[in-house]
Amino acid sequence: MFDTSVIELSRSALRRNFRFLRRHIGPHPRISCVIKGNAYGHGIESFLPLAEECGVDHFSVFSASEAVRAVASRGNPSTHVMIMGHVEGEAIPWAVEQGVSFYVFDRQRLEQALAAAGRVGAPALIHLEVETGLNRTGLAGEDLGRALELLSSHGDRLRLMGVCTHYAGAESVNNYLRIQKQKVRYEEALERVREAGLDPGLRHTACSAAAITYPETVMDMVRTGIAMYGFWPSKQTKMHYIQNNCQTPSQRRANPLRRVMRWRSSIMSLKKVQAGEFIGYGTSCQATKPRVLASVPVGYFHGFARSLSNLGYVLVHGRRANVAGLVNMNALLVDVTDMNGKARKGDEVVLIGRQKRSHISVSSFSDLTRNPNYEVLTRLPACIPRVVVD
Numbered sequence: 001m002f003d004t005s006v007i008e009l010s011r012s013a014l015r016r017n018f019r020f021l022r023r024h025i026g027p028h029p030r031i032s033c034v035i036k037g038n039a040y041g042h043g044i045e046s047f048l049p050l051a052e053e054c055g056v057d058h059f060s061v062f063s064a065s066e067a068v069r070a071v072a073s074r075g076n077p078s079t080h081v082m083i084m085g086h087v088e089g090e091a092i093p094w095a096v097e098q099g100v101s102f103y104v105f106d107r108q109r110l111e112q113a114l115a116a117a118g119r120v121g122a123p124a125l126i127h128l129e130v131e132t133g134l135n136r137t138g139l140a141g142e143d144l145g146r147a148l149e150l151l152s153s154h155g156d157r158l159r160l161m162g163v164c165t166h167y168a169g170a171e172s173v174n175n176y177l178r179i180q181k182q183k184v185r186y187e188e189a190l191e192r193v194r195e196a197g198l199d200p201g202l203r204h205t206a207c208s209a210a211a212i213t214y215p216e217t218v219m220d221m222v223r224t225g226i227a228m229y230g231f232w233p234s235k236q237t238k239m240h241y242i243q244n245n246c247q248t249p250s251q252r253r254a255n256p257l258r259r260v261m262r263w264r265s266s267i268m269s270l271k272k273v274q275a276g277e278f279i280g281y282g283t284s285c286q287a288t289k290p291r292v293l294a295s296v297p298v299g300y301f302h303g304f305a306r307s308l309s310n311l312g313y314v315l316v317h318g319r320r321a322n323v324a325g326l327v328n329m330n331a332l333l334v335d336v337t338d339m340n341g342k343a344r345k346g347d348e349v350v351l352i353g354r355q356k357r358s359h360i361s362v363s364s365f366s367d368l369t370r371n372p373n374y375e376v377l378t379r380l381p382a383c384i385p386r387v388v389v390d
């Protein structure tokens, strides 16, 4: 065996999450699965074909470099790829040639798209991002007006595929008023698009949290990331869903989302340590009684945060084993003293996911380091192999 750990992707979990979203938003809106950040750490190359198998035919990436990977991994040539962020220079004619659509949020990109369409001899597929209050990227005011003029006078080369925006934190009620304002501004922008004589195409504004919490934000398409991978955007989103959609106690208990990812490694070696000895680097951990430690070949290089030193835990034989001492670059030690000799070299160690009747969710893993799910997932390095399981 060459790899020190493996990330399993569950087909049945992904299918379930997709079906849940489909049921929740109804049969008509298109679902674009967001695969930026290396598919939230799941690995674009492994995840995308799996998602296609489960019925997904539209994917959103952040950058042109991710789009290249998505195009190369798709099994179905009609699977659509959309760039929501960075696409510059020679990547623009590439996107036009490939039929990859992309966001436009400034005049320069629109002009580049126009030029590229002329060179390639095919229309540029444009999603107009409008500014509604996130204040990151997006067109507003006169800039939007000029973009609309350009779009309507070059309909042959610039095909308006959609009009979109992104909410400033739909996973928290703290942002409720801000999001209501954004919806109003979005409707105003849509009105301007129509007044310019343009068909807005796909209206899309909702991420996972908005699609689950605010039904009115589900228009012609949703862009869902975190929920597809089986995580709630936040505890509030989950509570809101349960309160509004579940009547019976058993419905309230049943989680409609399933974690797609399971991260496992195995015990590399075992060691007995006498009372009084320090464990690992420095003096942060001392054996107050004789202890048995298992080394696991996963460290902060692999995305297991150093801040979980003496705090985090893993699963061995379905039981918690606490991290003892500092998390090293490539390894960590866990305490298996209480397993009465049951822990052996080569035994499975679970870092995220289920083992027997126990499980470690990314959020309990990350609550300890105060990172949201998103960050912990995307920090899992691309070099860990991803394998598909049922």
Ligand SMILES: *Cc1c(COP(=O)(O)O)cnc(C)c1O
Residues within 6 Å of the ligand: 034, 036, 084, 166, 206, 207, 208, 209, 223, 224, 225, 226, 227, 233
């Ligand atoms: C990341 C992202 C999404 C998906 O967000 P989730 O919370 O993971 O569903 C949607 N739209 C845009 C513009 C994004 O950047």
